[in-house]
Amino acid sequence: MTSPCEVHIYAQNKSHCDEVAKKILLMAKGLEQKYNFYDPNSYLWALNQRKSNALDAQTKDLLSRAKLFYTQTKGIFDITAGTLTQSRKLPTLDEVEKEMKRLEPFVGVEHFKIKKNKLIFDNPHTLIDLGGFVKEYAVDLAVKILKKEKILSALVNFGGDIYALGLKPNGEKFSIGIKNPKNPQAYITSLKISNEALTTSASYERKHQVEGKVYSHIISTQELQNKIISATVIASTTVEAGVFSTAFMIDPKLETSLKRVLINEKLEVL
Amino acid sequence: MQLNKYSLIAILALSNHALLYAENYVTVDFLQYNENDNRVAVSAPSFGLSYDIGTDLNIKADFVNDTITGATPVWQLTMADTSSGASGQVVNNTGDYVYKNQSFTDTRNAGSLLVTRRFKNRDELTVGANFSSESDYESKTFSADYMHYTDASHNRSINLGISGAFDEILVKSVANGGKYRGDDDDKSYYKDDDDYDGESGASQKETSNTINLQLGVNQILNETSSLKLDAFAVLSAGYLTNPHQRVVRNYNSAFQKLGDESRPDKRTAYGVALKHIMLLGDSVSLNSNYRYYTDDWQIQSNTLEENAYYEVSKDLTLGAGVRYYTQTSASFYNASKDHFTDETYASSDERLSQFDALTYKGSLDYKINDNLSYNLGAEFYEQSTGLKATMITTGAKYHF
Numbered sequence: 001m002t003s004p005c006e007v008h009i010y011a012q013n014k015s016h017c018d019e020v021a022k023k024i025l026l027m028a029k030g031l032e033q034k035y036n037f038y039d040p041n042s043y044l045w046a047l048n049q050r051k052s053n054a055l056d057a058q059t060k061d062l063l064s065r066a067k068l069f070y071t072q073t074k075g076i077f078d079i080t081a082g083t084l085t086q087s088r089k090l091p092t093l094d095e096v097e098k099e100m101k102r103l104e105p106f107v108g109v110e111h112f113k114i115k116k117n118k119l120i121f122d123n124p125h126t127l128i129d130l131g132g133f134v135k136e137y138a139v140d141l142a143v144k145i146l147k148k149e150k151i152l153s154a155l156v157n158f159g160g161d162i163y164a165l166g167l168k169p170n171g172e173k174f175s176i177g178i179k180n181p182k183n184p185q186a187y188i189t190s191l192k193i194s195n196e197a198l199t200t201s202a203s204y205e206r207k208h209q210v211e212g213k214v215y216s217h218i219i220s221t222q223e224l225q226n227k228i229i230s231a232t233v234i235a236s237t238t239v240e241a242g243v244f245s246t247a248f249m250i251d252p253k254l255e256t257s258l259k260r261v262l263i264n265e266k267l268e269v270l
Numbered sequence: 271m272q273l274n275k276y277s278l279i280a281i282l283a284l285s286n287h288a289l290l291y292a293e294n295y296v297t298v299d300f301l302q303y304n305e306n307d308n309r310v311a312v313s314a315p316s317f318g319l320s321y322d323i324g325t326d327l328n329i330k331a332d333f334v335n336d337t338i339t340g341a342t343p344v345w346q347l348t349m350a351d352t353s354s355g356a357s358g359q360v361v362n363n364t365g366d367y368v369y370k371n372q373s374f375t376d377t378r379n380a381g382s383l384l385v386t387r388r389f390k391n392r393d394e395l396t397v398g399a400n401f402s403s404e405s406d407y408e409s410k411t412f413s414a415d416y417m418h419y420t421d422a423s424h425n426r427s428i429n430l431g432i433s434g435a436f437d438e439i440l441v442k443s444v445a446n447g448g449k450y451r452g453d454d455d456d457k458s459y460y461k462d463d464d465d466y467d468g469e470s471g472a473s474q475k476e477t478s479n480t481i482n483l484q485l486g487v488n489q490i491l492n493e494t495s496s497l498k499l500d501a502f503a504v505l506s507a508g509y510l511t512n513p514h515q516r517v518v519r520n521y522n523s524a525f526q527k528l529g530d531e532s533r534p535d536k537r538t539a540y541g542v543a544l545k546h547i548m549l550l551g552d553s554v555s556l557n558s559n560y561r562y563y564t565d566d567w568q569i570q571s572n573t574l575e576e577n578a579y580y581e582v583s584k585d586l587t588l589g590a591g592v593r594y595y596t597q598t599s600a601s602f603y604n605a606s607k608d609h610f611t612d613e614t615y616a617s618s619d620e621r622l623s624q625f626d627a628l629t630y631k632g633s634l635d636y637k638i639n640d641n642l643s644y645n646l647g648a649e650f651y652e653q654s655t656g657l658k659a660t661m662i663t664t665g666a667k668y669h670f
Contacts, residue, residue, distance in 0.1 A: 006352070160354040168351070179355030190350050200354040232354060 003135070003159020007142065010153035010169050020149045024142045028158070031138045035130045037082060048127045053119045062130060062137065063114055065239065069133075070109045073247040073254060082129025083107045136161045136199060136242035143238075161199045163238050181230040181263055188230075189261065189269050197238035201245040202230040228252045228270075230263040294321050299645075299665030306658040309371060310340040316665075328386040336378040341371030345516045345528060345607065345618055367518045367528060367607045369618065374514075378404045393418045398433075406440040406513070415484075425490040435480040441513040442474075478508030494549040504539040504565075517616045521608035531617040533602065539565035553581040557591075569622070571597035577631065589633035589647075599624040620655055627653040643667045 007024055009017040036042040043059070046052040055063070066079045083106050087099035106125040113120045130137075135158050142156045143163045153166040155174050164174035173194040177187035181202045191198065231248035235241035235258050247254050252262055262270040297318035304311045316334035323329065345367055380402035387395045393416070400411040413433035420426045486500035515531040541563040548556045559575040577591030600622040602615035610616045633647040647663040 008351075155352055157352045157354075162352060162354055174352070175350045177350030177353040179353055181355065184355060187350060187353065198354055202355060230355065 008155040076247040136238040139238035199241040232261040234259040330384040431484040476509030498545040506537040518607040568601040585637040591631040593629040
C-alpha cells in the first residue's frame with residue numbers, strides 16, 4: 001500500500017496488543033502483495049495475464065462483492081476500469097484518447113464470470129484492478145482480527161480508510177478529522193464514529209496529467225463531475241464506505257441511505 | 271487574566287463614610303470566592319490601614335493579594351484522533367469546537383493609597399492612587415474627589431470625582447506562535463514567567479485608558495433618612511478585548527476557524543445611582559440602592575439592592591440583603607459557534623451576554639472589646655446562565 005497506515009489498539013496487555021498489531025501487519029502486507037495490479041509476481045497479475053484462472057475463497061468473495069457494488073452504484077464502481085489504466089500513460093493526448101476508445105468496449109463486469117472457483121473472461125483485454133477497494137478490505141480484515149483477539153477498542157486507518165472499533169478509553173467516540181481538499185494540511189470538519197467505517201475520496205490528489213488534461217486517480221468510465229471535490233461516507237464496513245465514497249465523486253446524487261459529507265468546489269460542506 | 275479591579279470611586283465612597291467617624295485602625299481580612307462547575311476560585315487576604323494626622327488629614331492604605339485558580343469557559347478545539355482525506359501531514363489538528371472550561375492560575379497584587387484633606391468648612395478633598403498587577407495585566411489608577419457642603423447645617427453635600435485608569439495588557443504574540451494559556455504543553459504563558467514587560471518578545475503589550483467622572487448629591491432628608499444621587503460617565507479607549515476569549519468563525523464552511531474575539535476600541539457608558547438610608551428605630555437601618563447603566567456596546571443594566579442591618583446589642587450587628595441584577599447583551603455578542611463570519615467585532619464571552627442574577631447576603635459584625643471587632647460575611651450568587659458562586663469574607667478590625 002502506498003499510503004501511510006496506522007492501527008491504535010487500546011487494551012490492558014501491551015504484549016497482546018503487539019501480537020495483534022503484528023498479525024494485522026502480516027495480513028495487510030500479504031493482501032498488498034497478492035492483489036498488486038502492477039507487480040508481475042502478484043496473484044492478481046497472473047489472473048489478469050490469463051496465466052492462472054483458479055480462484056481462492058478470498059478472491060472469489062471479493063469479485064462477487066465487486067459485481068454487487070457495480071449494480072448498486074449503477075456501474076460507477078467498476079473493477080474492470082483498470083482496463084483503461086495503461087492507456088493514460090501514453091505520451092500524447094491523441095494516443096491516450098485513441099487507446100481508451102479501443103479498450104472501452106472491454107470495460108464492464110459483464111466481461112468476466114465466476115464458475116466453480118474459476119475466473120473466466122470473455123476477451124483477452126479486460127483487466128481487473130482491485131485497487132479501488134483492497135485497502136478498505138484490509139481494514140475490514142484487520143477489524144476481524146481485532147474482534148477475534150477480543151480487542152474492544154481500536155482505531156484502524158489505512159491511508160484515510162478508517163474503522164473505529166468501540167469507544168475510546170475515555171468513553172467518547174473516535175473523532176475523525178476530514179482534510180480540507182484545497183489545503184490538506186488542515187481539517188475542514190470532523191466526524192465522531194464508533195463501530196463504524198469512514199472513508200474519503202477526493203479528486204485532488206494522485207492526478208495524472210497529459211498535455212494539460214488532468215486525469216484523476218479515480219478511474220471510471222464516466223467523467224468526474226466537477227461539483228464535488230471530496231466525498232466522505234460512513235458505513236458498517238470499510239469496503240462499502242470506500243465504494244460509495246468513490247461513487248459519489250462521479251454521481252453525488254446516488255441513492256443510498258449511508259451517511260455522507262460532500263464538499264464542493266466552493267469548499268462548502270454539504 | 272483581567273480581574274474586576276477595585277473601583278476607586280467605590281473606595282472613595284467608603285472612605286468618605288469612614289472619615290465622618292475619623293479614627294485610626296488596622297484591618298485584616300480574608301475573602302474566599304468559589305464558582306460552581308470547577309470554575310474560578312479566588313483566595314484573597316488583604317490588609318488595611320487608616321491613620322489620622324491631626325484632625326484635618328487622613329491616610330488610608332490597602333493591600334490585597336489574590337490567588338486565582340480554576341477555569342473560564344472559552345471556545346476550544348477538540349483534537350481529532352486521526353484523519354481521512356488527502357495524503358500529507360496535518361499541521362492544524364482540529365476537531366470540533368466546544369465552549370468549555372479552560373483552566374488557569376494567576377496571582378494579583380493590588381494596593382491603594384488615599385489621602386483625605388479636610389478643610390475649615392469640613393469640605394473634603396481626597397486624592398488617591400491604586401496599583402494592580404497580574405501576570406498579564408497591570409493597572410494604575412489616579413483619582414480625586416471633592417465633597418462640598420452646601421449649607422452650614424451640613425445636610426446637603428455635593429461631590430465631584432474623577433479618576434483615570436491606565437491599563438497594560440499582555441496579549442499573545444505572533445512570535446510566540448500565537449500560543450494561548452493552556453494550549454498544548456504550554457505550562458507557562460510566556461517564555462519567561464517574569465516577562466510582564468514583553469521585551470523578550472513572548473507577548474505584545476496593549477494599553478487601554480479609562481476616565482471615570484462622577485457627580486453626586488447627598489441630602490439628609492430628616493433625622494432618620496438620607497438620599498444620595500450620583501450620575502456617572504465612563505469613557506474607555508484602547509485595547510478593550512479579552513485576550514483569552516475566542517470566537518468560531520465561518521463554521522458552516524471550509525474556512526471555519528477559531529480566532530481571537532474582537533471588541534470595539536472605545537466604550538462610552540453613562541448611568542445613575544440612587545441610595546437611600548433609613549433608620550427604623552434605634553436598632554435597624556435599611557439601605558436601598560438602585561443603579562442604571564447603559565453604554566454604546568448596547569449593554570444596559572439595572573441593579574436593585576436592599577440591605578438591612580440589625581443592631582442586636584451594642585456589640586453585635588447582623589446584616590442581610592438581596593441584590594437583583596439584569597443586563598442586556600452587547601451588540602456583537604453571540605454564544606453560537608455557527609453565528610460569526612467576518613464581522614469586525616465578535617465575542618462569545620458569557621459576561622457580555624444577556625442575563626439576570628440574584629445575590630443573597632448575610633453579615634455579622636461583633637465587637638470583641640472597645641478596640642477589636644470581628645466581621646463575617648457570606649454571599650450566594652446565582653446567574654441565569656447557570657453560573658453560581660459563593661463568597662465568604664471574614665476579618666478583624668483593630669482601633670488604636
